[in-house]
Amino acid sequence: MKVKVKFLLPKNNLQLLSSKVQMPLCSYDHIPGYDIFSEDVETLRDESSISNDGSIALFIRMLGVDNDPQDREQAVVALWKYSLGGKHCIDSIMKYRGTVNLIVNLLKSESDSACEAAAGLLRVISSINLYRNLVADSGAIEEMTSLLTRSSLSSDVKEQSICTLWNLSVDEKLRVRITSSDILPLLVKFLEDEDIKVKEAAGGVLSNLTLSQSSHKLMVEAGVIPKLANLLNANEEDSKVIRKIARNALLELAKDEYNRILVMEEGLVLVPLVGAAAYKSFRPALYSWPSLPDGTKIEQSSKGPSRYGAAELLLGLNVEDKNVELEEAKMNAVVGRTQQQFLARMGAIEIEDDTKSNGEWSSGQRVTLLPWMDAVARLVLILGLEEESAIAKAAASIADASINEHMRTSFKEAGAIKHLVQFIDHPSDAVRLAVIRALDRLSISNNVCRTIEAENILHPLTNLLKQSKSEISHSLTAMILNILTRILDPNKEMKSKFYDGTVNGSNKGWDVVRHPASAHGNDMIPSELASRNNHLDRRQTIAGGDPVDSTFLSCLVDILKTSIPDLQRKAASILESIVAIEACVEQLISADIESGLEAVFRQKSLIEMEYRTEGDKPDLQILELEEAGLALSAASRLLTKLLDYEQFRLTVNWHQFTRLLHAVLISSIPLQNKEWVAACLVKLGSLSGQNSDFENPINMEVALYETIPRLIEQIKSSFSPEVQEAAVLELNKIISEGMIDSTRAVASEGGIFPLVKLMENGSDRAVEASLAILYNLSMDSENHAAIIAAGAIPVLRKLVLSQRSQWMRALRLLRTLPT
Template sequence: MFLQVKEQSLCILWNLSVDEKLRARIANSELLPILIKFLEDDNVKVRESAGGVLANLALSQSNHKIMVEAGVIPNLAKILNTEVVESKVVRKEARNALLELTKDEYNRILVMEEGLVLVPLVGAAAYKSFRPALYSWPSLPDGTKIEQGSKGPSRYGASELLLGLNIRDRNLDLEEAKMNVVVGRTRQQFLARIGAIEMEDGNKSNSEEGTSSQGFTLLPWMDAIARLVLILELEDELAITRAAQSIADASFNEHMRFSFMQAGAIKHLIRLINHPSDAVRSAVILALYRLSISDGVCLKIEAEGVLYPLVYLLKQSESATSQGLIEMIVNMLSRILDPNKEMKSKFYDGPLNGSKKGMNTTAIPTSDGNETIAQESSSSTDGRELVEPTVLNRLVDILKKSDLDLQRKAASILEFIAASEPCVEQIISADIESGLEAVFQQKPLTEKGYGIDDEKPELQSLELEEAGQAVSAASRLLAKLLDYDLFRQSINSLHFTKLLRAALMSSIPLHNKDWVAACLVKLSSLSGPNLDLENPVNIEVTLYETIPRLIEQIKSSFSPEVQEAAVLELNRIISEGLVDSTQAVAAEGAIFPLVKVLETGTERAVEASLTILYNLSMNSENHAAIIAAGAVPVLRRIVLSERSSWMRALRLLRTLPT
């Protein structure tokens, strides 16, 4: 009797939840956690009704937040992930509820974290162009053939399906990821061969349509990855575009990116880079960029020959290549052409520094942490394509006109190219000097006190961070180019010295000034000692980079040795009587950490700290800060304990107004 009442009550609630106003009242009541609990009820009618109510509640976007906070996503995802045969109604309502929730980007990630992936419904008609190798036998992602039995494979892939589904039961030494690839691929290819690929998703009507559906379904990640890769093999442009976009969205963690690589998505994506459709190209490059976040996957993408098609697109005129596509290409190239790699191996066939790996080999990490040497595709560029005038001009134009993030990436690519001396002449011809000048003349660098009193400090802080990264990358590029006589003879050294000084004295983050200071010192040493006597370079580097860096080490270092070395170096700079050094030390907030060193530092650090504080105390304006930092009681303890530095402590104590 009670069971019947519960079923009837839920059915009434299911009907009432059709009304939008009533949905809000149900979601904000105590009924919501009860409905979620009913998803695990033993009675199938109860589960169906509870799922139906939750699916209706999800139709109102205002209910999404409270539903997610109540924990509805894991419970609904469990229904779709289970291997146990579940009621079709329950699965349908769970899928509908989750599909509504995934319209929010944050919720979409939560759903994917539960092992479900959004897959576009492209219509059964689109799969008619799928041409599997008939009578084929399954193989592993690396091309290894699975040993055949006595019977040959069937035309529709039934034997492959059975083999794939039972591969775990066979005595095969396979990695789990490769097993999953085989299982997922055989399932999806079998469904495609018999024309039932989307029937289980309620999309039968699409088999009679010539256009792709705009809907989505949710599949467990193993099947979803296999189906997305299968869609990439179709001819329908919209289907391919949507599949590539789904791959980009699903590549949110290391596991998913590695799984797409194992499933063979990379070779299909690279094949589609030069597709006639701009929408396809954009979606494909975005997917590759998201996949390349993983270092191992990025190496695999490079080994498959992605550089040539990317560079080819970059060479096209602006009318043929959209600005958004150019930005994604630059993003992709900056990740692949990392100047920290063995750069010159990209330009020459010979091994680098005695390495046995030639230009055409790449180390691909395996799941067990070892490396295997993979042969690069013959279509992979050796780097000379990047030195073409069209490509260099495009990169220099990005330095001149683009936003700060793209400037940083373009500078990184140019630094990679500049690793080869024969390329320097072409880089100079592309007017690299004007590109570097544009980066160093950004607004945050040329305006003193930029962002200090602004109404939107968060935005200004972000812009300063991005400007600092762009300037740091441009400084690395300039430092690399300064290694070559040809460039040194062509550059206006005085002008760039002034620009670098302005960058050094700007408000960009301290860690971005490292390369600016190094490049400035290098440029100054190459230009002669009497470049500008009024403002010597070494003084500015010390005041705006060295002193702030040493103070930061004193503040944040957990190593007594590092802290001691920083205090001793700071003491040396002040003791040499560098102009404005004591003012710079006080302005950078060094007094408080120096007083702390008196309590926790080594004996040598304490002596150096006392000397610095004494020099600072010569300016009465610093007395208040020294006292506020708690120096007086610390100094008295040092004097009373008669430590080796007690005389210095007493001398400092006498200068303070105590």
């Protein structure tokens, strides 16, 4: 029997949308190749008629697995077309129990037409909240996963199947099922499909999955962020929907700090939406010849300004002088500034963003994603506005975006530094905190740090630090100290030679650029001396040009007295740079620097460590020891330099510091942090007039707890035979001088195994020194088992049989060991 049906399409699409969850379209106009169907079946207008119900029941019976595959295909196609008539049509189909199971079973068909119709019908049914769980419980997710793994599958089948998953992903419980299934890698793969509608469907599912925080880790591991970033950066006109979907998904993922970094590594930056009204305070200079964004002046080539400022606006996009060559970073800054200022002048800078579904953070702040060049220019433009909240948001975004050298340099070239420095004294706490955080992140770069220093930042920073403790938070103090430490770092000039690369095509370092005389063969100002002078100038200009500002120095001493190792380390590093000015030493003595150093050496974490059990958060203990070790090392360097001044030596309590440093030396702080502690102890001993041999208790303790462990570590971990040889020779010298407990220290530090290995592979001098040390260790029978376990016996026999110059020593050691 052949019947004819004509379906009347509703004007509105079947969509159930929440504020964030996205669902695909389910109307005919979204299904390519279909118009209003009127060819094959009889009209079913009156749903209440028995004949209509009978026809639907007939089609459903035809879906049975015992029917001919061609009949099943025709039935599912007819039902799919009928379901597009509206919710009442879907309800008519769903009145029959088991219908969904029969439709899902058709997804196994080898016919693309049957699979497309079955997936399309499931797509329409799943658009209704009432039937969504029924579709999922019938195994649709698993069957569609199997279907989408087929190598040869038409785009229409892919689209209908993925759109069904898009509907199912609206439900949070179903999102968990989809994420944990094998469908996730397939969805990520379909983001690169040639068919734009398949891309949109896959992106829609992934966008809904990002609404569940628990799904983020699996999605990131599946590589979804780079794929979504590529879609967002696409400029094709037909990709607006997928770009919107990709933006929403990335904004959800970026709510996690780690994922935010991954998003920014793909060239996208989170930019706050401050509202189009905030840009009304933007006042472009129409008739002044502009400079580059970083403030560099440009020679004016035209006779006069253009009538409407167009030449100034487009400066850099069309350079008349062909001999002018701008660096790529400067050119990007010019182009980005031009585009953003043009939008601001037009009053359209956030109109497009406002129409998009942008992310909203827990704080209520609305953000969008922009390519890095536009984002850098937009953020710098916001810094020039008058609204405080907008400035704070822009500075916070700059801090978050400064994740690598490229981004830090981009902000510097865009002129962000000058704006940020101007806001250090801002009355708003929110603005001040955001600005300092941004400068802290930017100053990590040596190149950017020099620009920050050139903006005369020292005076406002030190003034801010000198405020009472009640007015400045711990986090703000830490960031200020970070910036000051980097600016006053005496090794900064040397670092720039190795890490900043070439300057204007030259392989010479920054000092050559700063001091051209040395570049032309003038030896009156060597680069090392110039670096030292530059550093001295920075120290002398700190605190507003007064190198002996007692308030500032007292503030640093007070920070030393806190119980926070991180702040103590930074304060000690700054004071270490300042004590080169002799006038500051008197001020530090007056500020009671001695009690500040004592507070550092009495680390609370070291005292508490003695009373902790082995099961008390070992990871936390390691972290605390590392932080304490860094603070102790910095304080030891500071004390060592202070001991160079007689006025300090006359006031210092020798015995007190010797006792404190001795306790630090035998503590559990990392070995690398004990180096300056040991050096300071040795200097204290020499200045007190004690002997320098190992009979001196200080030197003996230094050798046992710093020198011997350090030498053994070098023998263990160094890849250089020369370093290993030097270490074992020095170790042999210490032991041969008969210092008490030296052999026990070697054994307890695990030195036997690396010595045996060096005895096998080292140079002649290293082998001889290793044999001597092991022989001394063998005098204690408790070490025999460890020497034998390290494999010494076969190595010694090999040395004896080879008749090498050390064979007599090897034979003597072999006779000492039990064999």
